Amino acid sequence: MNMTPEMQTISQIIAANAPMTLEQIIKLEIDEWRRSKKLELMKLGQEYYRADHDVLDRKRELIGENGRKVEDANLSNKKLVHTYVRKLVDQKTVISFPSNCPYKRIIRLTGSNYQAFSENRF
Secondary structure: OOOOHHHHHHHHHHHHHOOOOHHHHHHHHHHHHHOOHHHHHHHHHHHHHOOOOHHHHOOOEEEOOOOOEEEOOOOOOOOOOOOHHHHHHHHHHHHHOOOOOHHHHHHHHHHHHHHHHHHOOO
């Protein structure tokens, strides 16, 4: 690219005084994304899509003799897990993408392997 001497001087001044390089800016943006609430909610949504609900980790507890919470072995600890979120997401996908959409072809090609294909994307 042909630059005039004035433009070269301006570019050199900007480069010399730039607070961050392009690589540093990209790293900063990626780090902010990894700490963002939006990514956290996306991961939570993906867990619910896979029927890995928070309720599975809960224990029935009561206050023990010493005032601390202890798990109660006498209470039922059954959990009902449903894939209603998966149904909603799948319905939205069918409505959002027409039958000739290239994304549908990707989903068809990956088939049941789509879960493994998308597992490590986040």
